[in-house]
Amino acid sequence: SYEVTQPPSVSVSPGQTASITCSGDKLGGKYVCWYQQKPGQSPVLVIHQDNKRPSGIPERFSGSNSGNTATLTISGTQTMDEADYYCQAWDSSTAVFGGGTKLTVL
């Protein structure tokens, strides 16, 4: 079965750029989306189809996908962005989630 891998944790200082990666075999040939989940809350879609932002998601969230790696980039990171982030791809009629990355803003 297909797998996508994320780093367990990423740290960033407020106002700096955070990059969270998602790796998988030939992942650039699949569409990737990203979810943000804060403690005790449901996940929220922040990027779909590699780089499209849903309505209401701040412009500081962007995405890219090429080769074997997709990247979620948060520019000008704010303390409110501290959360778990999950990538997800679609392969062989199955939705596959990465293990999640805890973003710490300090």
Next chain:
Amino acid sequence: QVQLQESGPGLVKPSETLSLTCAVSGYSISSGYYWGWIRQPPGKGLEWIGSIYYSGTTYYNPSLKSRVTLSVDSSKNQFSLKLSSVTAADTAVYYCARSEKGNNGLYYYYYMDVWGKGTTVTVSS
């Protein structure tokens, strides 16, 4: 505004069947989209369970397929999950979500754009 609300027993005994329902408001299920289930064990990541289209087309996580049944009730604008032969490993927060699936001619995309608040299910005797 589309809203989803999960409901069902919070405690299920081992070997029994877990049954959950997701009520949809603000959108007619029979108008489109896939409708799916995702779970999250305590302190762990997200696991996709499966999804169903209003016409009955289904997709399942291969690791759970043998135990999962999804159904849609368009008259009540809700969809349901049944997971049989549960064990403690099935203890989790269960979310329902609206899912968009499509393709651009080359690649398929699938993402979940509206989520319910989740319901905690514990498997214990």
